[in-house]
Structures are given as structure tokens and as C-alpha cells.
Amino acid sequence: MKYAIITGASRGLGNATAKKLIEKGYTLFCISRKQDMEIVKKAYEKNVELNYYEFDLSNVELIEGLMDDVFEKISAGEAESLYLINNASVVSPLRPISKCESGSIIKNIKVDLLAPIILISTFIRLSEKMEIQKRIVNISSGAAYGPMHGAACYCSAKAGIEMLTKCVGIEEEGKEHPVKVMSFTPGIMDTEMQREVRSSNEQDFAELKRFKNYKKKGMLTKPEIVAEKVVKLIECRDFKQGESIDVSDIE
Numbered sequence: 001m002k003y004a005i006i007t008g009a010s011r012g013l014g015n016a017t018a019k020k021l022i023e024k025g026y027t028l029f030c031i032s033r034k035q036d037m038e039i040v041k042k043a044y045e046k047n048v049e050l051n052y053y054e055f056d057l058s059n060v061e062l063i064e065g066l067m068d069d070v071f072e073k074i075s076a077g078e079a080e081s082l083y084l085i086n087n088a089s090v091v092s093p094l095r096p097i098s099k100c101e102s103g104s105i106i107k108n109i110k111v112d113l114l115a116p117i118i119l120i121s122t123f124i125r126l127s128e129k130m131e132i133q134k135r136i137v138n139i140s141s142g143a144a145y146g147p148m149h150g151a152a153c154y155c156s157a158k159a160g161i162e163m164l165t166k167c168v169g170i171e172e173e174g175k176e177h178p179v180k181v182m183s184f185t186p187g188i189m190d191t192e193m194q195r196e197v198r199s200s201n202e203q204d205f206a207e208l209k210r211f212k213n214y215k216k217k218g219m220l221t222k223p224e225i226v227a228e229k230v231v232k233l234i235e236c237r238d239f240k241q242g243e244s245i246d247v248s249d250i251e
Helices: 012-023 037-045 060-072 102-126 152-172 192-198 208-216 223-235
Strands: 002-007 027-032 050-054 081-086 133-139 180-185 243-246
Touching: 002 012, 002 102, 012 027, 012 037, 012 223, 027 037, 037 050, 050 060, 060 102, 081 102, 081 223, 102 133, 102 152, 133 152, 133 223, 152 180, 152 243, 180 223, 192 208
Parallel strands: 002 027, 002 081, 027 050, 081 133, 133 180, 180 243
Antiparallel strands: none
16 A cells, blocks of 8 residues: 655645545545545545544644554555655745744744654654655755745745755665655745735735746646656655755656
């Protein structure tokens, strides 16, 4: 059996990836704040096992318990591969750091950085004795590499994801049954996150005009197209431990 755990499955890239994996017969563990009924319906129609967790990843102290429950449902004897796709993310607050309230800062870092750290830690520990293909894909962003006025939290968290990926990659090298870990930059997609960015104001977010132009000029990629590359990445492509992969690297 092929297993996949996906965070942020209710919309955008996570949603599109979950649907692609259902089509391929994966047993899925979807995690998002709200359940997406299209995924539930698709899994039922395809007779695919779906375990859906309505869970807010800002509740970081509860993540280990969540993962314990997930792994109780995984049959180690029947598993042939196991994947974790850390996709969930929040882009807000989009304003200069001096104008950000502490609550919004804390939520951003919890969801965008702390949650993936804990998910990865627990995933590796619970799968340590499983002699199968194990991979982690951390969804990154171009924001990890270039500063943006008004996006300090998001940029910092994504930069943290990049370094996290590299560190975990080093730690897994040489293990008897390693987990292979990578980061994946999906490019600019036509998602609700992009709509949220475009609804900000230019005084707080200086890059607003550029992001509006992406939409105006038809430069946004459909998440379904990128999801196909995510599936190809976890199933087919070989990569180095801790490697950073851009969407343009995958045909």
C-alpha cells in the first residue's frame, strides 16, 4: 500500500495533490482546518481509503498526538511507501513588522515553521523501523530567497523551511532506513493565497502591484498542473538529501 499524509488539503496545491493521489489509489491522511467534501466524494467514488482530520496546525502542542493517531492506521507490514507533504501555510500578516500584532506573528510562525518541524520530527521517529521508501516534501516559496516589504513573517518562515530541509537531510544521511527530504518551490499559482495577497493594501505590502500583474497577465499556474509535478517528484524523481527543487526542474 502507498500512504501519503498531506497538510493544507482543503484548498490550493494541497487539495489538487490530494485529488491526484486519490486517482492513483493512495491511502490518504488529509489534514486541514475544514474538511473538503470534494476530496471525500472523490475518495468514495474511487473506493480509496481516506482519513480526514479537521485540525488547526497552529495548535502545535497537539501535533504529536495527531501523528500518533495517523501511524496507528498505517499497516507497516503492507506499506510499500510513505510520504509526508508539508503544504499548509498562511501568508498573513502582510504588513511591516512594526505594524504586526504579536498574535498574528505567532500564528504565522506556528503554522509555517513550527508545525512542519514537529510533523517531520514525529514522522521520522514513528517510521524509523519501516524498511520502505519514505519521503518528505516541504512546500517552499520564492519568498525564502528574497526579502519583501510587508512579508517578513512569511519570508522568514519559508527561509526556515529551506534550512530545516537541509539540516534534516544531513541528519538522515547514513541511516539504515533513511527518510529522504526535499523542499519544493511551486512557483506562482492561481490559489486563494494569491487572492489574499492581492486583497492587501499597497501601503502595507509594497509588492502588491507586482502580484496583481501576475494575475492580470495570466502568469499564474493552475495548482492541478503543479500537483502533477509533486506526484512525479515523490514517485519518480531521484534527488539528493536536503535538496531544494524548483517547479521548473521537473518536466
